[in-house]
Amino acid sequence: MFLHNLSTEPARADLSALYGESKCPTEVLADRDYAEVGRLDMLDIDGYGYRWIRLRHTPVRLAN
Numbered sequence: 001m002f003l004h005n006l007s008t009e010p011a012r013a014d015l016s017a018l019y020g021e022s023k024c025p026t027e028v029l030a031d032r033d034y035a036e037v038g039r040l041d042m043l044d045i046d047g048y049g050y051r052w053i054r055l056r057h058t059p060v061r062l063a064n
Contacts, residue, residue: 001053008047016041022055 005011025037029052
């Protein structure tokens with residue numbers, strides 16, 4: 001997932017709806033050190049900042 005802030009003002013994104021479908025979200029690249037990714041509910045990003053976060057899909061297993 002790529003977060004890019006095109007504004008001069010800092011922003012916060014709430015992407016917690018994606019947390020249930022991801023396994024161990026991990027920050028890959030950012031313009032500075034940010035707080036842990038956590039549950040994707042409070043992703044801060046500076047003005048003109050960026051964050052690249054890896055979301056591993058948790059496959060759904062069908063019962064036989």
